[in-house]
Amino acid sequence: MPELTWQKSSYCQEGNSCVHIATDPTGTIHLTESSDPTAAILRTTPTAFAALLRTTKRRADAETA
Numbered sequence: 749m750p751e752l753t754w755q756k757s758s759y760c761q762e763g764n765s766c767v768h769i770a771t772d773p774t775g776t777i778h779l780t781e782s783s784d785p786t787a788a789i790l791r792t793t794p795t796a797f798a799a800l801l802r803t804t805k806r807r808a809d810a811e812t813a
Contacts, residue, residue, distance in 0.1 A: 777791065
C-alpha cells in the first residue's frame with residue numbers, strides 16, 4: 749500500500765486532538781485522530797464519508813438555528 753498523505757481538519761484547534769484524513773489511489777477514505785494512542789485508522793468509501801459530512805453539517809446547522 750502506498751504511503752498516505754494526511755491532512756489535518758480545518759476545524760482542529762491548537763492541541764493534540766485533531767482529525768486527519770487521507771485518500772489512497774483506490775479512492776478509499778482513511779481517518780485517524782491524533783491523540784489516539786493506538787493509532788487506529790478508520791477506512792470508508794467516499795459515499796459513506798459524504799453522508800457523514802452531510803449529517804454532521806445538518807446537525808450543526810440545526811444547533812445554531
